[in-house]
Amino acid sequence: MSTSPSDAARKAQQALGLRLRELRKDAGLSGRELAVATGWHFTRVSKIENGVQGPTDPDIRTWCAACSAEDQIPDLIAQARAVESMYMEFKRRTRAGMKQLLQTRGDLFERTERFRIYEHNVIPGLFQTAEYAAELLSFWIDFLDTRNDIEAAVAARIERQAILYRAAKTFSVVLEEAAIRTQFGTAATMAGQLDRLLSVMTLPNISFGVVPLMVQRRTVGSTGFWIFDDALVSLETPTASIDVSQPQEIGLYERMFEELRQPAVYGRDARRLILRVLDELG
Structure with a gap:
């Protein structure tokens, strides 16, 4: 296998970040525009999208609301909890x-x-x-x-x-x-x-x-x-x-x-x- 167990968990978090990034792009928002819409610092958006920081349930709800993608909330929260439970x-x-x-x-x-x-x-x-x-x-x-x-x-x-x-x-x-x-x-x-x-x-x-x-x-x-x-x-x-x-x-x-x-x-x-x-x- 090409990845260690720690790599597997990290890649799962990165995959979640990638999904959130795609939602932002589909909504036509830049990272800074999403930060303004959510009231976050723009570096937080970058950390979540790159899998450096895991999003909380409220983070996901706020993100999806800003991107008019509320239908994605249940699936994304389930994915985030799966990543968290890996460790x-x-x-x-x-x-x-x-x-x-x-x-x-x-x-x-x-x-x-x-x-x-x-x-x-x-x-x-x-x-x-x-x-x-x-x-x-x-x-x-x-x-x-x-x-x-x-x-x-x-x-x-x-x-x-x-x-x-x-x-x-x-x-x-x-x-x-x-x-x-x-x-x-x-x-x-x-x-x-x-x-x-x-x-x-x-x-x-x-x-x-x-x-x-x-x-x-x-x-x-x-x-x-x-x-x-x-x-x-x-x-x-x-x-x-x-x-x-x-x-x-x-x-x-x-x-x-x-x-x-x-x-x-x-x-x-x-x-x-x-x-x-x-x-x-x-």
Whole structure:
């Protein structure tokens, strides 16, 4: 992918600014004329149009009234709120501990029937062993300076894995080879994790692919992402979780997922690759 999660949110705000600019132009107003009509400083108009500053709901109503485009108000406000919701601060969500953060998506996991998961440097949580999960979550507890509830957090992550055994749910997973080679914890912890992958790969509702390091490909993924049915895409940065819910953007992620899965190996070839890494661990 060509953009990072922070880029995605910024581009969404820029797209909103572009829509507002087009409304102004369609109304035959210059930036300064719109500023006069709204009572704003002209630099505020420029900041909103260029995605530097996000408009509030009253800003959008005022803008549309000045451009005689009141019919656009509901859609633009919805778009602005979608941009705002793309950033959800981890700090706010982890004040009561990491367990609470892991449980916030419970309803989403329950109602989703088709999961499409791409990870480039880590094993997805649904397939982690308790030891591997503890290594990862311990770092984030320290990094985010949240309450240390590591045992409860690991238990919550393992408990969620029960959905893997529900026949009505399907999982299409694509991992980069780097994900199975990036070692968290001891060699024994990593070996146990790879054994776990070999086990879950046999489940009939799971399609599990690994993209070899040395393979010809058209694109690379700069960050992991999860697609929940065709309703939501979720990405994570070190400080925030970003949700993408606009149908057009979800469609782009679906296309990207198909591109990323093309060079992956499956079945015996994927198992052979994992076993090779296991052998290297000794």
